[in-house]
Amino acid sequence: MTGVGVIVIATVRECTRRRVFVVIVVLTALFLALYTLGTVTAFDHLGKPAPGDNVDVTVLAGATLLGLAMFATLFLSTVVAVFLTFNVLRGDAEQGLLQPMVVRPPGRIAFLGARFGAAAAVSAAYAAAVYAAAVVITGLAGGWWPDEALLPAIELAAAAVIVTAISLAGSVYLSTIANGIAVLMLFGAGLVGGLLAQIGDAIHSDTLSTIGTITSWALPFEALYQAALHALTGETSGITGVIVHLGPLGGAQPAGPLLALWVLGYTALVVCLAGAAFTRRDL
Secondary structure (H helix, E strand, O other): OOHHHHHHHHHHHHHHHOOHHHHHHHHHHHHHHHHHHHHHHHHHOOOOOOOOOOOOHHHHHHHHHHHHHHHHHHHHHHHHHHHHHOOOOHHHHHOOOOHHHOOOOOOHHHHHHHHHHHHHHHHHHHHHHHHHHHHHHHHHHHOOOOOOOHHHHHHHHHHHHHHHHHHHHHHHHOOHHHHHHHHHHHHHHHHHHHHHHHHHHHHOOHHHHHHHHHHHHHOHHHHHHHHHHHHHOOOOOHHHHHHHOOOOOOOOOOOOOOHHHHHHHHHHHHHHHHHHHHHHOOO
16 A cells, blocks of 8 residues: 555544544534434425416525535534544644654655545535435425535535645644644635625626626635525526525625636645745755
8 A cells, every 4th residue: 555545544543533424424414414404494484376376486495504504514524524624734743743644755745646636535525414304305395406416515525626725835834723723714714705795696786796807816715605505596587596606695696717727727836835935944
């Protein structure tokens, strides 16, 4: 087995030993149970549309509930990514755990790549799995299914990978607690940027819209979340489409042809910067 494989396995075993996965499973189960209760209750209390009402309340309720579940999924996957990476470099170095693992072989770059790959895979798989569970719960409870089910899963998984890269890079420069706080605050900044863009569009403020757009591209996990929201109801038109495209906690926006390339380049750039700093750091 290569050194990279050993590090990946060691990372998973360490998370298992610290009961990280147990906590994730238990808390996720509680979230899905609460979401199930809320979704079933919401659909049970939907009133019949009034004559001449052009809003499909089933679509509105389903898209809103699933959109909120997607936000919760992104937040939970962000927490998972942070706790898998916030002490990977500086934290482990301060405890004397890192030095024996970065001698050649496998070396610092291999160590960094292995830790990133393991954390990114777990975070992405977690985001996709929780989203899939929310889709099934929404469909079974209310009979509503998204216009596009697969694409949002891919976009949420990619958003989790970006957060993982940011958290890993932060662990090179910041202490464990400072890095965790910084990443969660960046997550909040991305959310605020999405809200500003939505408000700017509503009141026709070019300044707010520009600020929101810049924030979404500077923190592309927010752009991916908006694209995932848009994909849920991309084929929904009329007044219902206008309302649901506003999206919960940030407006739904199509991905555009450059988002995928930017996400790949952004992730690679952040990881490369982390690697360059890590190779020069004294342990």
